[in-house]
Amino acid sequence: MNGQILELVKVIKISNGASAGTSAVNGTAVDMQQDGGYDGVAFVADLGTVVDACVLTLTPQQGEVSDGSDAAAISGAATAAITASTSSNKLMVTDTFRPTGRYVRPQLTRTAQNATVNTMLALLYRARSLPVSADSSVLGSKIAQA
Numbered sequence: 001m002n003g004q005i006l007e008l009v010k011v012i013k014i015s016n017g018a019s020a021g022t023s024a025v026n027g028t029a030v031d032m033q034q035d036g037g038y039d040g041v042a043f044v045a046d047l048g049t050v051v052d053a054c055v056l057t058l059t060p061q062q063g064e065v066s067d068g069s070d071a072a073a074i075s076g077a078a079t080a081a082i083t084a085s086t087s088s089n090k091l092m093v094t095d096t097f098r099p100t101g102r103y104v105r106p107q108l109t110r111t112a113q114n115a116t117v118n119t120m121l122a123l124l125y126r127a128r129s130l131p132v133s134a135d136s137s138v139l140g141s142k143i144a145q146a
Contacts, residue, residue, distance in 0.1 A: 062101025
């Protein structure tokens with residue numbers, strides 16, 4: 001093990017694209033106990049077209065049910081919020097360290113009709129068992145050495 005990022009961080013695609021709308025986009029919940037457990041998870045939302053005056057908020061939620069049906073905002077967790085002006089084709093990121101719930105997911109709220117989301121990713125880190133295994137949502141990955 002060389003300590004390269006693909007050995008230390010599990011990358012999971014947790015949401016497909018969402019067309020323009022004002023409904024919340026919920027990522028698939030990740031199991032913080034999978035593979036022996038992880039201490040943290042960062043969520044990345046890849047934004048598409050965002051119109052002016054749109055407020056976007058990316059909030060981590062946690063719960064004990066894998067489908068996210070009991071998900072609630074993490075108390076005291078930071079949310080990444082932006083007011084769109086030049087926000088198209090940008091990323092939003094939020095990081096949660098040692099959540100108390102087993103399952104954690106992001107919720108992206110949108111306040112304008114023309115806010116699209118390309119995808120959302122979860123980056124699980126500080127695994128208790130290394131190296132981490134690739135997730136099935138990753139088509140291919142390779143660790144190269146120069």
